[in-house]
Amino acid sequence: GLFVWHLKNTGVRQIPCQFVHLCHVANDRLITFQYFNFLKRMYVTQCNKDLSQRAKPKSDSVASPFRDLQQQDQEKKIIHKIRPISPIYQPLSETSSRNELREMKSAAGTEDSVTAVRAESKEDRQWKEMKLQLDDLPGILARLSKIKLTALVVSTTSAGFAMAPVPFDLTCFLLASLGTGLASCAANSINQFFEVPFDSNMNRTKNRPLVRGQISPLLAVCFAASCGVPGLALLTLGVNPLTGALGAFNIFLYTCCYTPMKRMSIANTWVGAVVGAIPPVMGWTAATGSLDAGALLLGGILYSWQFPHFNALSWGLREDYSRGGYCMMSVTHPGLCRRVALRHCLALIGLSTLAPVLDITTWTFPIISLPINLYISYLGFRFYRDADRSSSRKLFFCSLWHLPMLLLVMFSCKKSFLEKEDKGDLLGGNRGRAMEIRLP
């Protein structure tokens, strides 16, 4: 768990440098940088604290060990992108934590990370009262609903909305985003509700609220219902029934199909990819009210993206999956795992080329996106050929910035029904806001 992610640190130093460079080159790309860093912080362990410090300087003084612990929780949390990766568990038992500490020390010798882990394991070893602390509740619910992952899901939905060839409707956009966000919170909470003993056994997920007893299962279910019902109602009544139906279907697919299937068959990865592909489709249908080819293309892009992303990530987690009883390709069919990842990297190139054919973007899109698509395909090929930890790490971290960049390029190449747009307008600020500027 921690050890694996710490090793990934060494392979990844160049990526944030690229991004910092990009950020300086075009500071109107701030959203991308923040977005990426937002992603980065999700995947970054406390060992990588220095990386995230570039975007957000972390105060050295720790107010209280508990608050420090929470910050580490946020930074240590590794969340799967569009759909949560199957939880891996490896609790921090005394001996294993000591071994991990030793390994981490020898690997990089970052002092603060070591002390951070020690502080956390000390907190962990105490008995806690199982009473709901109201002032902790927002944090607990945020972790329960996997708020960062939800934010990413909402952003893919807004990408879908933005790409739809209709006049921009702000209320619709906000309602769709809010509804999708609530639906995602509900789905994530139910997922955690179903997976408590498995989460306890995997290092990445052992600090979840239900595992730590910070919230009762009953409350988790009530929270899920209180998010899901209004969320779906908002989508069905406030946007359109199609979007609502898609939202409901996605919740069902995620909680009742993907979550149990993780322990039954490797087909769960494909189901999970569909779960990740639906939000942009929902964004599109929210805008247009119908399922066009464009919606399916966007969904297809996200569907294909899931595979290099997840397969590369799962490569380093094979031990945890094996012990936890999760049926993942990386454990049972490693060759297939790499083949599928490569296949879908190449599919991304094809799908990008399809976009102008379907009149969604101009022909500049496949041209501009070709370098990044080729790069991820190259990394996919390296992963396929080498099948080792470093190639899997490279592919995984590439997928993190590849998607936002692809979506951004797609948006900037969008075939608009208005007269030609100034590219500067589009890149300046939020995608939604950009469209707002152009409207009378």
Added chain:
Amino acid sequence: PPAHSRSDWIGPPDKHSNLRPVVFYVPPEESPLERQLREARQEAQACDQRFWARHNRAFHQEKEEFIYSRLKAKGLEMRDETGKKATLNAEEMADFYKDFLSKNFRKHMQYNRDWYKRNFTITFLMGQVALARALRWLRWKKKNVGN
């Protein structure tokens, strides 16, 4: 947990099962429903603890055996010159992980079914208890207001 406490306490993760043990508070005026809930939770905790402790122990043991047999086949010792424990790299371990997963598949299926059943039952009982408590509180409130 302190003796005067009126709530459940949850402890650090167990060394073998990685699950956090819960010490349940038994209120003096515990209703039969509440007792049912508490006993269900205790039983579930015991089941889970048994399963995961045994499972994890088996995993580590089989892993050691696998490493030992592979190292022996390669003609190496368990510890190298510096005294550090010799390990196999991830690719060599992959065979073991695949094997272990398929060997324990049926066991996991059974456990999954049991876990889902227990989880739903306990959560439903929690709901009933919460409802009963709320009704009791409302009745008490009405009685007090009436007085």
